[in-house]
Amino acid sequence: MNNIISCKNVVKRFGSHTALNSVNVDVPEGKIYGLLGPNGAGKTTLIRIINHITVPDSGEVVFNGHPLTSKDVLDIGYLPEERGLYKKMKVGEQAIYLARLKGMSRNDAMEELKKWFVEFGIQSWWNRKVEELSKGMAQKVQFIITVLHKPSLLILDEPFSGFDPVNAQIVRNQILKLKENGSTIILSTHNMESVEELCDNITLINKSNVVIQGSVDEIRREYGNNHVEVLYRSQSPAAISGNGQVSVISDEEYKSVRRMVLGVDGKIVSSELLGLLVSNNIDVVSYRELMPRMNDIFIKLVTQGK
């Protein structure tokens, strides 16, 4: 699979402070890539380097197979965390201005904007000044502006902040739709639920260094204890026999059923485990691997470093 962007040994210093210490990141095309890390870890610096806003002191950034140049920013859409619009300017006029800076012609921008304004049902905002909009409304406009020029790479820094749940869902669906249409998305967020839900791969940066990198599923499995949760119907605790690799860690009443957590030695193979449960005559209601939340992994990794 092609990487749309590869950062190789990227170093950036500000005076005596090292913001990025030899960071390697490969973002595969057509995926949603999570960029995680606590505040001040160096995420924004990395994002700015990918956006060609800042230039790394050493290392290389490769975009679609060639070294990143200022021309490539036309193919990138960037929604910064600290974002805003000209307050006194009208929404439509402003969107056209920013689209033209991304290299679109006035007519193309107009046409695309109309489509998006219809999609979001905000046609009536066109001639309103930004200062008349609420924060959430302005965020919607900003999202449209970011994706308007159909960039192949989208960088969204905290895209859900400021949205109510309904609008956050709309944006989430739009992001998935963009992915379907072939865009690659770099998502930087502190919202770990949306990381689990949306991201294929992640990089966690802490104190200027990459702490962990890989696919979300693998990471969660790697940090799990190979626990499985089984809900089953029974009056009394079930006994499992016949396999030395499985042990019962806990078993208690849970609402109208019982909840049992099993520990497995080695790799979990669900078909075998379920077979074992069935052979023990356990009336399974639900079965799931207990993977740690990204939230817990994040906290564990970040506090470990201290």
Next chain:
Amino acid sequence: MDLKKISVIISREFVTRVKKKSFIITTIVTPILFVALMFIPSLVMLYSEDTGEVKKVMIVDESGCLENAFEGREEIDGYRFIVQEYFTIKEARSMFDSLGVYALVGVSPMDENGNVTAVSYSRSKVNVDFQRLVTENISKVFRDLKLSKYDIENVDDLLSDARYDVPLKTITIDDEGKDKVDIVEIYMAISYVATFLIYIFIFSFGSMVMRGVIEEKTNRIVEVIISSVRPVELMLGKIIGVASVAITQCCIWVVFIGIIVFGVKSFIGFDQVQEVLAAQQAAGTEQVVGMESLSSIQQELAGDPEMMEIIGMIGDINFGFIFLSFVLYFILGYLLYSSMFAAIGSAVENETDTNQFMMPVTIPLIVGLVMMMHTFNYPDSSLSFWGSIIPFTSPMVMMARVPFGVPMWEYALSLGLLAVTFLGITWLSAKIYRTGILMYGKKPSWKDLWKWIKY
């Protein structure tokens, strides 16, 4: 540099500012105010004479010598002098209110040396002009009286002959070695006005750039923009955009003032002056006053040679060159200062934080203005020379010198240095700017700015 993007930025900067109410209002009101300032004094004079607002001044003459002092010219500069000898000063003073006069001047009887003293009473404070008028006219009488006591032959002829003011005509020798009549006052006025305008323009449009930069930073739109264009492109786009606003405003003002001046002049009936001026310029500026081919209007005015001479001198001034210099020095000076203003704006988050950085930028501007006060009196002094060569003051000081005539090499050196400095400062400012616009939180110090330059 992506010129297409810069032009998109320039047009936004231009259009949003030109559409603002404040722009439209200042554009319309300023020329009206300007013309009002030009004409109100003369209008006031014109109408105050017409309405017969003459202030009566009673001279109570206890010396008995002043009977003919004001003969034939009872009215001078808006005062009418009435000499009478029937009251004493004391009596007149006690009747002051019933006399209905502006002022009462009492002249004492002569002492043994032929000296008198004078005293003036009035309700409101008298001005210096009035004092000078009274002392001059009364003194003259007693000076003559004293001289006549010496029993000199033909004393009257002698006196009228001796009472003589030397009229001074100033002539400069131009580059071709020809004499050129000039009026220093006119040069001074042009020099003063042009320099002051440059100062105001640089200051107001420079801070307009600064406010624009701060606005983008506090709005947090700047990061979105610089993910599309380079910071230096955004900075230059803004500077040029605001400059085009300035030039547009300036052009509108010139046209407006032209129309209003023309209108007012024809209204008051000064239009002959205008026509003479035009005729003079058409006939070529070298020829001095009414020598040949007088038009009928010139003949009309020929009775007043002084007027004709002034008009000739105005025709001699190279307005084209002065205007060109004004435009050049305004644009280069503006570019130099506005890039510094942009750098300051990028470093702070609101206007109140700008103070500490504004000082070093405004000081050379103010120094330039103060130097100009000296320069338009002494355009060729060494202070004026250096002030007009050093780039930070040259836009103002050289502008003050230009109407008096400046050697070409000094002019070229000054412009060249200014251009080079502008490029250097813009380069430095751009470095501060590109880091500053992304810095939030802590208010930066000078040390921080220096660090940003080195990043």
